Amino acid sequence: MQTATQYTLENLGEDAGTARLALSGHLTLAHIGPLEHDLRQIAGPIGTIDLKDVEEIDTVGAYVVCRIAREHDSDITGASPAAERLLAAVRGLDEGGDIRAPRSPVWERVPAALGEKIYGARRGVSGVVGFFGQILIGGASVLRHPRRFPVKALVHQMELVGVSALPIIGLMSFLIGIVIAQQGSVQLQQFGAESLTVNLVGRITLRELGVLMTAIMVAGRSGSAFAAQIGTMKLTEEIDAMRTIGISPIEVLVIPRILAATFMMLLLGFYASVMAIIGGAVVGDATLGIPFITFLLRIQEVVPTHDLWVGLIKAPVFGLIVALAGCYHGMQVEGNSEEIGRRTTMAVVSAIFAVIVIDAFFAVFFTEIGWG
Amino acid sequence: MRMNEHPDHAGPAIVVEGLVNSFGDFAVHDGLDLTVKRGEILGVVGGSGTGKSVLMRSIIGLQRPQEGRIEVLGADLSDQDPNGETGIRSRWGVLFQGGALFSTLTVGENVEVPIKQFYPDLDPALRAEIARYKVILSGLPQSAVAKYPSELSGGMKKRAGLARALALDPELLFLDEPTAGLDPIGAAKFDRLTRELKETLGLTVFLITHDLDTLYEICDRVAVIAEKKIIAVGTIPELIATGHPWIEEYFGGPRGRSAHDAHLRGEA
Numbered sequence: 001m002q003t004a005t006q007y008t009l010e011n012l013g014e015d016a017g018t019a020r021l022a023l024s025g026h027l028t029l030a031h032i033g034p035l036e037h038d039l040r041q042i043a044g045p046i047g048t049i050d051l052k053d054v055e056e057i058d059t060v061g062a063y064v065v066c067r068i069a070r071e072h073d074s075d076i077t078g079a080s081p082a083a084e085r086l087l088a089a090v091r092g093l094d095e096g097g098d099i100r101a102p103r104s105p106v107w108e109r110v111p112a113a114l115g116e117k118i119y120g121a122r123r124g125v126s127g128v129v130g131f132f133g134q135i136l137i138g139g140a141s142v143l144r145h146p147r148r149f150p151v152k153a154l155v156h157q158m159e160l161v162g163v164s165a166l167p168i169i170g171l172m173s174f175l176i177g178i179v180i181a182q183q184g185s186v187q188l189q190q191f192g193a194e195s196l197t198v199n200l201v202g203r204i205t206l207r208e209l210g211v212l213m214t215a216i217m218v219a220g221r222s223g224s225a226f227a228a229q230i231g232t233m234k235l236t237e238e239i240d241a242m243r244t245i246g247i248s249p250i251e252v253l254v255i256p257r258i259l260a261a262t263f264m265m266l267l268l269g270f271y272a273s274v275m276a277i278i279g280g281a282v283v284g285d286a287t288l289g290i291p292f293i294t295f296l297l298r299i300q301e302v303v304p305t306h307d308l309w310v311g312l313i314k315a316p317v318f319g320l321i322v323a324l325a326g327c328y329h330g331m332q333v334e335g336n337s338e339e340i341g342r343r344t345t346m347a348v349v350s351a352i353f354a355v356i357v358i359d360a361f362f363a364v365f366f367t368e369i370g371w372g
Numbered sequence: 373m374r375m376n377e378h379p380d381h382a383g384p385a386i387v388v389e390g391l392v393n394s395f396g397d398f399a400v401h402d403g404l405d406l407t408v409k410r411g412e413i414l415g416v417v418g419g420s421g422t423g424k425s426v427l428m429r430s431i432i433g434l435q436r437p438q439e440g441r442i443e444v445l446g447a448d449l450s451d452q453d454p455n456g457e458t459g460i461r462s463r464w465g466v467l468f469q470g471g472a473l474f475s476t477l478t479v480g481e482n483v484e485v486p487i488k489q490f491y492p493d494l495d496p497a498l499r500a501e502i503a504r505y506k507v508i509l510s511g512l513p514q515s516a517v518a519k520y521p522s523e524l525s526g527g528m529k530k531r532a533g534l535a536r537a538l539a540l541d542p543e544l545l546f547l548d549e550p551t552a553g554l555d556p557i558g559a560a561k562f563d564r565l566t567r568e569l570k571e572t573l574g575l576t577v578f579l580i581t582h583d584l585d586t587l588y589e590i591c592d593r594v595a596v597i598a599e600k601k602i603i604a605v606g607t608i609p610e611l612i613a614t615g616h617p618w619i620e621e622y623f624g625g626p627r628g629r630s631a632h633d634a635h636l637r638g639e640a
Contacts, residue, residue, distance in 0.1 A: 029487070029502075029541055033494045058541040059573065063505055064498075082574070089572045093505040099480025099517045100500075335522045336475035 005031040007039065009046075021046045021074070024053035027061025036064050045072055052078030062086035067094040131328045135258065138250035154256040161222045161257075162264030166271070169217055173272035176209060177201060177279025185288055194288050198295055201280030202303040210273030211311045212359060215318035218265060219351040223326035226257050227347035230330025231340040239331075254331075258323040265319025269311055306371040314362050318355045325351035383446055385410045385544055385576040386431060391440035393426055400426050402600040404440070413570055413577040414605075415587045417622065418597030424580045425469075427597065428546055431578070432466055445543060462490045464544040465537030469552065471529035473521040479507055479532045480517040486539040503539070510535035511565050527558040531565075538569070545569075547579045551586055559583060563590050584623075584631035589638070596622075608632075 005025030021042070025031065049069055051057070057065075066087060069076055079087060104112070142149050184200040230253055233239050239249045281295035290298075329347035333339050366372070386408035393401040400423035408414045418424050429435035431442055433449055442449045447460050465486075473482050483503035487494060507517045510531045521529055530550060537545060550566065551559035567590045570577055581587060587594055588608065595605040596619055604614050611619050622628060 029491060029494075033491065033498070036498050037495055059505075059509070060502055060541060063502065067501075085572050089509065090505055093508050094501070099478060099484070099504050099507075101478050101518050101520065336520070338476045 005035050007035060009042065019044060019046050020048050020050060021068070022050040022053065023065070025055055027051075027054055027057040027065070029058060029060040032061055032064060039064070039068055042068075042072075046074040048075045048077050050078045051076065051080075051083055054078075054080075054083065057083045057086060059086055059090055063090045063094060066091050070094060127332070128324075128328060131324070131331070134250050135254060135324075138248055138255055141248070142251055142255060148251070150252050150256055153252060154260055157256050157260035158264055160225070161218065161260050162268060165218065165221055165264075165268060168221075169214055169268055169272050170275045172213060172217060173205075173210060173275035174279040176213060177205060177276030177281075178283050180204060180209070180276070181280035181283035182287070185283070195290070197280070197284060197288060198290070198298040199302045201277060202299040203307055205273045205276035205280075206303060206307045206311045208311075208359070208363075210276055211269040211315045211318060212355070214268045214272040214315070215265065215322060215355045216352055218261065218268065218319065219322045219325070219348050219355065222261060223322040223351045224344045224348050226261075226323060226326030227330040227333075227344040228340055230254075230327060231333030231343055234331065234333045235337065235340065249331075254327045257327055258320060261323035261326075262316045262319040265322070266312060266315045269315030269318075273311060304371075306366075310362070310366050310371060314359065317358060317362075321354050321358065322351045325354065383410075384408060385445060386578065387441070387443040388427075388431065389441040389443075391427070391430060391442070392438045393423065393430060393435065394438060399600055401430075401437075401440075404597075404601050406595055406602050406605070408576060408578055409593075410576050411570075411574060412592040413566070413579060413590055415591035415594040416578070416580045416597065417582070417587065417594060419618075422597045423600070424597055425548060428548060428578065428580060432464065432546060433461075462486075462540050463542055464546065465540065465542040466546045467530065467533045467537045467548060467550060469548045471521070471533035473529060473532055473536070475521050478518050478520055479512070479524070479535070480504055482521070482532060483507060483536050483539045486536065490540060503535075506538055507532065507535045509569075510538065511561065527554045527562070530554070530562065534565075538573075541573070543574075543576060545575050545577045547577060547581075549580055549582065551581065551583045556585075559585065560589075566590055584628055585634065588631050588635035 005027065007024070008022045010020050010022070023035075027035075046068065049065060051065065054061075062083065065076060068074070076087065103109075181197050181201050185194045185197045188194045188196050188200070230239075230249075233249075233253070239253075242249050242252065277296070277299060281290075281292050284290035284295040285292040326347045329343040329350075333343050384407050386406070388404060388406040391401045391404040391406075392399070404427065406427075416424050416427065426435060430437045430440075431444060431449075444460060445463055449460065473479070474485065477485070480500065480503045483506050484499055487499050487502060491499075504517050508514060512528060512531050512535065516524065516528060516532070521532065524532060534547075534550070537547075547566070551562050554562060563586050566577060566579070569575060570590075579586070579591065593606055594608060594611060595602050596611060596616075597603070598616075598618050603616060604611050604619060606614075608623060612623055623632070
């Protein structure tokens with residue numbers, strides 16, 4: 001037998017203060033929602049609240065009763081001993097502030113956010129410079145104590161950054177080679193110069209695209225992983241534990257990752273260029289009537305050696321930037337798990353942005369020194 | 373917690389029969405039986421790695437046992453869909469060791485989460501009020517309600533976790549080492565709070581602990597896990613009377629004796 005959760009309000013006398021609110025049924029979290037909504041609408045003073053017909057009550061019910069009693073300054077009658085205990089437990093807890101974190105109005109928040117960004121940028125610059133300094137100091141100490149250097153970690157990172165990236169980077173570069181050759185040949189055919197497709201593919205992949213696309217891929221694969229791994233270690237106090245034992249996290253975590261990314265980027269960049277040229281050669285063979293081997297031999301003739309050097313010089317620099325961004329943002333993680341996600345995103349975005357900016361500088365520089 | 377008796381309020385709170393849990397070749401539990409009575413605080417003790425937490429995880433459905441029957445508040449959980457037990461899940465609360473608070477929400481919002489999950493139609497204003505009084509009921513100051521977990525100390529996180537466990541006015545409360553890592557004053561306060569809540573709200577408490585003071589002060593009965601089974605359940609004098617070597621070492625060691633003395637002094 002369940003009684004509906006409801007209330008009746010009766011006025012016993014002319015005096016408004018004697019109104020009696022009788023509650024019945026289940027004053028529990030599962031049933032109180034609609035009742036509480038109705039009770040809020042009652043304007044008039046309530047003299048007594050009668051709990052005689054209440055079948056079931058929990059702290060939520062007791063809390064609501066207490067709040068009404070306080071708002072209307074009314075007495076509570078008919079409560080069972082158990083209800084009495086609950087009422088006593090929650091009495092006086094019905095006043096107080098908000099459960100949300102405090103939030104200031106928009107006109108304060110926007111300038112505050114802007115100011116924080118500017119200060120953040122300044123802190124970021126000094127932080128990056130400081131981080132770079134720490135790495136130099138760490139590098140010097142590695143040179144002084146070469147036996148302490150974690151060779152295993154370095155090899156492991158090389159495998160993660162380089163070897164396991166081979167399939168995806170190979171496929172990506174191969175497809176890019178195909179696209180360049182196919183799209184380029186369509187344009188060059190208008191001048192009857194489709195044989196120049198070889199020059200196009202060879203020069204653009206070795207100089208620019210092979211290395212640039214690889215850097216973007218490594219930033220997404222490994223830069224993000226660096227930030228997330230180091231960030232998690234920071235949250236679980238592993239980094240602090242290392243420091244207390246006297247191990248420098250820069251030496252065991254950051255330097256192996258930076259060396260691995262720098263060195264593997266060099267190899268991956270070259271590998272990507274080779275795969276792109278193979279992709280171009282496949283298109284040449286299939287649609288332009290240039291035999292596969294001829295395409296490769298022509299590359300040797302039409303691409304100047306300094307194009308290869310341009311790519312090989314840029315690749316390790318890009319790798320360094322990607323690894324620095326990943327490790328730096330990982331080390332900046334503080335507080336909660338949301339921060340790891342934010343820092344990982346920042347690591348990838350800032351790495352790709354920096355790579356493209358530096359690439360523009362390189363383009364101007366190499367043209368100026370006559371390697372155009 | 374509730375005043376009147378439902379039909380299913382009569383039986384024991386938890387019944388575990390013939391529980392078998394193993395990880396690979398290593399058996400943690402082999403034919404474990406345990407009954408938790410309604411309205412008692414049952415302490416579970418055992419050496420490290422004897423499967424106290426695994427037992428709790430099996431009961432609350434986070435760990436699927438290989439064999440055995442588990443009945444909680446009259447409902448058989450052995451062959452139910454782990455994601456479908458919403459009815460029973462609203463009747464228990466769990467406090468994990470580290471508090472396990474959601475780090476991107478404030479303490480108050482953490483308490484709101486289970487209420488929102490089970491009663492989405494509840495008025496948001498009332499929901500926020502409920503969350504606030506639960507936090508204060510768990511012994512945290514008003515100022516802690518709008519703080520993020522990362523701004524709290526370890527002891528405060530446990531209290532905040534307790535507030536979330538109590539969010540739905542559960543009948544059954546699981547506490548995993550609630551006093552571990554607290555200072556003695558904080559631990560004693562937490563014990564008192566557990567006892568008070570149990571008495572006012574009529575809770576049944578399943579409590580895993582290493583804290584001998586907690587066992588002496590607030591537990592009605594203590595269950596001992598060893599040799600992949602519950603080897604004894606009872607009050608502490610009853611346990612010591614069994615004469616089992618591990619139990620004797622546990623309660624008869626220097627820590628056990630001093631906790632016992634402290635308990636006697638407290639009663640005198």
